[in-house]
Amino acid sequence: MTIDKTKIRNAATVIVLRDRHVTPHILMGQRGAKAAFMPNKFVFPGGAVDAADARVPLAAPVNELCHGRLCDDAEPSLAHAIAVAAIRELWEETGLVLGRKGAWEGDVPADWQTFAATGHLPDASALQFVFRALTPPGRPRRFDARFFLVDAEDIASDPDDFDAACDELSHLQWVPLSRARSFDMPFITEVVLAEVAARARDTNPPASVPFFKNNDEESLFLRLHGRPMPG
Structure with a gap:
């Protein structure tokens, strides 16, 4: 058996849902033609967790249930960094602010200076963990991606203003x-879209979180139920 030695990076993806009780819409953009991973594809905003994400303070964390599920089959210390990465990637790729009004204490990390300039602190309390997927072996890049759902009403900025977005996604x-x-x-x-469509009008967290675990030995479909936060 050949073992895929491609490094697996943790990642976070955000599905922003708008008008969920009337005519639900989701925010998507197109990756560039020269992108190394999924060129030309329409995707949700998201990307890899950076080492610095673990050190960025949150105004509020994800709720206890989501935290427990993020810790299932994963290093518990990752939960904070993954939530931070979700907010950072949403900001970088769309210019949308998921945060609350407030001033940063101390030095602002380089990746967060434009976010901080909006007068907000990153706030993960509105993120709902809904899906996890590990990229199958044989791909040029592999990610252990956590997908979060957030309502557009919880975005602190204008949901139609993408002026602060970088150029990683086009046609937002x-x-x-x-x-x-x-x-x-x-x-x-x-696959994730089907999950979102099934619960678009339901604001309650899912009974469990699907996890497509494509490792070198086999592909597994698991369910993450969560575990209690440490006391």
Whole structure:
């Protein structure tokens, strides 16, 4: 058996849902043609966890249930960094602020200076952990991605203002959930979309979080139920 030695990076992805009780829309963008990972595909904003993410303070963490599920089959200390990465990637790729009004204490990390300039602190309390997927072996890059759902009403900035976004995603747009599958997207994005569509109008957390665990030995479909936070 050949073992895939491609490094697996932890990652966070954010699905922003708008008008969920009327005509649900989700925020998507298109990756560049020269991107090493999933070129030209329409995706949700997201990316890899950086080492510095573990040291960025949050105004509020994810809720206890999501924290417990993030710790399932993972190093517990990762939960904070993954939530921080979700907020950072959303800001970098869309210019949307998931945070609360407040001033940073001490030096602001370089990656967060433009975010801090908006007058907000990163706030993870509105993030709902809904899916996890490990990229199958044989891909040029592999990620252990956690997908978070957040309501557009919890975004602190104008949901139609993408002026602060970097150029990693183009054609940022609010896509009707009913039409999203007509876009050219990765298989796993389609799978996550089905999960989101099934619970678009339900604000309660899922009974458990699906986990596609594609390791070198086999592909497993698991359910993450969570575990209590340490006292």
